[in-house]
Amino acid sequence: MKQAKTLIRCILLDGFIFTFLALVALVVSIQPTEETMLKMGNNVMIFFGLWALGGVLVFILQKAKIKTLGNILFDPPQALTAQPDKHWTMSFWGIELIVAFIVAFITGLNVAHISIYELTDQDGLVGAMKVFGALFDPNWTILPKAILAVIETIFIAFMATVFAVPVAFVLSFLCAKNIMGSNPVSFGIYATLRTILNVTRSIEPLIWAIVFSVWVGIGPFAGMLALLLHSVASLAKNYSELVECVEEGPIEAIVATGASSLQVVWFAVVPQIILPYTAFTIYRWDINVRMATIIGLVGGGGIGTMIMQYQGQAMWEEVGCLVFVIAFVVWVMDTTSAYIREAIK
Amino acid sequence: MSKTILQVKDLEKTYENGVKALKGVSFDVKEGEFLVIIGLSGSGKSTLLRCINNLHEPTGGQILFKDRNITRLNKKDSRTLRSEIGMIFQHFNLIPRYSVLKNALTGALYRTPILSSLFGFFSQEDKDKALNYLDLVGIKEKAHVRADQLSGGQQQRVSIARALTQGPQILLADEPVASLDPATCHTVMDYLKKVNRELGLTIICNLHFLSLVRQYADRVIALKEGKLVYEGDPKNIDQSWFEEIYGESAKEVHVN
Incomplete structure (x- = not known):
């Protein structure tokens, strides 16, 4: 009962992380046009399809007793056996966490249009100074x-x-x-x-x-x-x-x-x-x-x-x-x- | 030979989570008696008291209060019953921000019209009564002090005054001295005894310490795992009875 609950939580969380990584990889490799990005029906299907695949992957990992991020968060504390000789960045869940964060950060840079160039643009600066001064x-x-x-x-x-x-x-x-x-x-x-x-x-x-x-x-x-x-x-x-x-x-x-x-x-x-x-x-x-x-x-x-x-x-x-x-x-x-x-x- | 005020017959209480707190307990209480209930924590003492004033609904058996069955009452009758039975608690359960007098006056809520009570108006008669009982437990001079400014023993005395203001026919006391220091313990028990003697009020009291039981009880009953295992004179509880009630490894401690 408790294990089933953990498994579902892992499928949701780790599955979502895998889906996210797969989606980013997909967008980068195909470079879809804005028109394809707006096709709601198709994209929802792709999203849930990938999530299902992610879920299967999680299931396999669970069977192989590989500790994912979900296990670290949702497993009862006593179920986690300590691995003192292994640094957390070398474990599966550590790499999962780092990769997910780095990918999310780079995606964020692009989505939010973060640009040093705009921030230091001469005309923009002058306008801002005028308002700020006033x-x-x-x-x-x-x-x-x-x-x-x-x-x-x-x-x-x-x-x-x-x-x-x-x-x-x-x-x-x-x-x-x-x-x-x-x-x-x-x-x-x-x-x-x-x-x-x-x-x-x-x-x-x-x-x-x-x-x-x-x-x-x-x-x-x-x-x-x-x-x-x-x-x-x-x-x-x-x-x-x-x-x-x-x-x-x-x-x-x-x-x-x-x-x-x-x-x-x-x-x-x-x-x-x-x-x-x-x-x-x-x-x-x-x-x-x-x-x-x-x-x-x-x-x-x-x-x-x-x-x-x-x-x-x-x-x-x-x-x-x-x-x-x-x-x-x-x-x-x-x-x-x-x-x-x-x-x- | 005094009259029987309360008869408990085959009382059973099973909680919704399946815990059987009382498994068929029977005993009588005489008018004006100081009855003490002893037993380990979880033996059903608190549940028993709460069944008597309808805070808990028994799941089997009967309780006769002055020959009237008081189990399975409707809401209104159950309020009437509670007003006739006072109760004091281990943690006093006063309203911390209210004055001592107002705390004592909450004992008169049952007979105060709802609207008046919401505006804090109590009858002069009830105020006199409350002050009178505060005087009886020796705390009248603190009547206008906030209840949370008092020591534990003083708070318990206020809660006795609150219960007395109800004008009860029985006073239930659930571990009244369990969170007090030994010295204060005796003060509070002495006031309970005084109430019992001077007002002739029937008292049913849960206690932990046998030394207190011997000193104050007229009669004692012992509960073990929801069953009555002893009934009689407190002086007859010897070592073997003690072990029977509290388990073989138990040792008696004394309160001085």
């Missing part, structure tokens, strides 16, 4: 406007956090395995909510901002809604993890007094989580201020929107002023929230 020579006349805009940003973040907290608070209990895991119905609710929240969280607030700016119009409200959604999903996850590690003792004691379920949660669970909840909430507000800036870039209001307007007109001195204001606010929020979180630990 950023360090801010136009302070727009400072009052920038301050008003950043206040808007801070309040967008604040409202998103305030509205998210009660929702996430309720959700956190419904998303905690120790509270919901006891019967099939509640476990169903738990699993469904977790999935929805995971999906919500994995969609960037930037995307939500675009959705909401179409829905309620461009401006701070759209930005607030985007942050709210993301905050609910993130806080519910943070909070529910705290609920999952509460101590059972006080819960048992309050249950033993004959208290109702709601009283048990309120008297035995809440006191244990209230401070870490507060810490996460402050941290979330801090994150939200930074995110609100980014969201402003796509029309979520606040200082981000202002940056977008000035950089569209290449007014770099003005952008410089805004960047300075943002940096200052983020620094203050960051320091304060870290200090408060430390204090309430």
